[in-house]
Amino acid sequence: MSYQNTLAYAQSQDQADSLRSFRDHYFIPQQNGTDTVYLCGNSLGLQPKAARAALEQEMTKWAELGVEGHFTGDSPWFTYHTLLAAPTARVVGARPEEVVVMNQLTVNLHLMLVSFYRPQGKRFKILTEAGAFPSDQYALESQVKFHGFNPDEAILEVAPRPGEHILRTEDILATIRENESELALVMMGGVNYYTGQVFDMAAITQEAHAVGAMCGFDLAHAAGNVTLRLHDWNVDFAVWCTYKYLNSGPGGTSGVFVHERHAQNPDLPRFAGWWGHDQGQRFQMKKGFIPMAGADGWQLSNSQVLPMAVHKASLELFDQAGMDNLRAKSEKLTGYLEFLIKELQQPKTALEVITPEEPSARGCQLSLLVHQNGRQLFDTLMANGFILDWREPNVIRVAPTPMYNTFEDVYRFGQFLAQHFRS
Numbered sequence: 001m002s003y004q005n006t007l008a009y010a011q012s013q014d015q016a017d018s019l020r021s022f023r024d025h026y027f028i029p030q031q032n033g034t035d036t037v038y039l040c041g042n043s044l045g046l047q048p049k050a051a052r053a054a055l056e057q058e059m060t061k062w063a064e065l066g067v068e069g070h071f072t073g074d075s076p077w078f079t080y081h082t083l084l085a086a087p088t089a090r091v092v093g094a095r096p097e098e099v100v101v102m103n104q105l106t107v108n109l110h111l112m113l114v115s116f117y118r119p120q121g122k123r124f125k126i127l128t129e130a131g132a133f134p135s136d137q138y139a140l141e142s143q144v145k146f147h148g149f150n151p152d153e154a155i156l157e158v159a160p161r162p163g164e165h166i167l168r169t170e171d172i173l174a175t176i177r178e179n180e181s182e183l184a185l186v187m188m189g190g191v192n193y194y195t196g197q198v199f200d201m202a203a204i205t206q207e208a209h210a211v212g213a214m215c216g217f218d219l220a221h222a223a224g225n226v227t228l229r230l231h232d233w234n235v236d237f238a239v240w241c242t243y244k245y246l247n248s249g250p251g252g253t254s255g256v257f258v259h260e261r262h263a264q265n266p267d268l269p270r271f272a273g274w275w276g277h278d279q280g281q282r283f284q285m286k287k288g289f290i291p292m293a294g295a296d297g298w299q300l301s302n303s304q305v306l307p308m309a310v311h312k313a314s315l316e317l318f319d320q321a322g323m324d325n326l327r328a329k330s331e332k333l334t335g336y337l338e339f340l341i342k343e344l345q346q347p348k349t350a351l352e353v354i355t356p357e358e359p360s361a362r363g364c365q366l367s368l369l370v371h372q373n374g375r376q377l378f379d380t381l382m383a384n385g386f387i388l389d390w391r392e393p394n395v396i397r398v399a400p401t402p403m404y405n406t407f408e409d410v411y412r413f414g415q416f417l418a419q420h421f422r423s
């Protein structure tokens with residue numbers, strides 16, 4: 001790409017962008033009556049304009065039909081979750097029967113750990129990335145304790161080498177091999193929330209399986225952001241939230257992937273509920289849990305129709321845009337951001353991008369390590385119409401999403417930084 005640091009160039013890229021009309025399907029937060037430059041879809045994605053109508057449709061149905069809504073119309077609540085399976089599968093590279101939308105992320109992580117963290121004898125360890133998102137750390141720590149182990153012994157963390165910020169795949173694979181007889185599970189983020197690094201999920205899964213361990217990923221920062229092929233990569237399980245890149249609202253519902261080879265495995269323990277029970281017999285209300293085949297069999301409760309209605313409206317936009325098209329635009333957009341940051345010509349002692357340079361090793365987010373007065377820069381940005389996010393001690397995460405961000409957004413951010421570092 002030969003990028004240019006001019007407004008005219010940014011605008012010409014937006015003109016040529018085949019996905020440019022998707023921005024109009026979202027509400028862009030305002031400051032002083034104008035659009036903000038929203039670069040925070042990694043934290044909370046923007047509201048699709050269609051979400052309200054989708055929600056209202058179910059509210060109206062509830063008002064007009066009451067309990068009959070469970071079995072009436074073209075989206076009966078009784079099977080509402082099934083409407084989300086196919087579009088979800090397309091986002092994460094799965095078969096529809098391998099995914100289900102339910103609960104929230106950390107809850108689902110625990111449900112998956114119940115099934116896939118099965119310590120036996122000296123095979124009791126979990127390998128994860130150092131500095132994983134706190135909720136994941138707490139989930140692993142508490143699961144390990146639940147099984148009677150000491151987290152300091154049972155949880156292995158792979159850290160960047162001294163002086164480096166990102167993990168080397170070779171180090172992850174080597175740590176798996178070094179612990180081959182003690183490893184029960186490899187469980188990490190698909191994209192690290194802090195650095196934006198995309199892990200080589202295919203290679204990690206393969207190595208985990210080679211030593212006899214299970215392998216799962218938290219895709220909170222990956223789903224809707226990078227290309228995923230969970231089925232082909234043979235991943236055992238994955239979980240993600242829907243309110244980040246999937247734009248499905250604060251505290252929205254979550255998705256789960258369970259590879260089809262586990263679909264019918266009765267030896268896999270699980271915590272069960274009536275919604276995971278064989279649908280044909282669910283209302284016989286009898287003793288004896290018979291799981292539905294596939295990911296559906298991990299459901300506990302009946303569908304959360306309201307957040308799912310929002311999610312459904314959002315997934316329709318992902319289907320219209322297509323993950324491959326989104327990813328292609330995303331590489332250009334983030335490449336442009338990287339180019340503009342390099343144009344600042346700041347020494348590493350002032351400003352450092354800690355996200356990998358290799359496009360396949362990152363999604364849309366770049367994490368900027370600001371060595372001096374980072375918080376002050378962040379606050380100034382926020383006061384001037386830019387919405388980003390800050391991570392202690394000194395990182396600004398910048399996430400231009402291909403769905404609703406423009407090259408002009410990125411250009412304006414670059415201009416603001418240029419002014420800041422000049423003064």
Ligand SMILES: *Cc1c(COP(=O)(O)O)cnc(C)c1O
Binds near residue numbers: 104135189221241
């Ligand atoms: C955002 C995020 C969470 C949040 O968990 P919730 O259960 O949705 O509150 C957990 N893990 C990771 C990796 C995240 O990025």
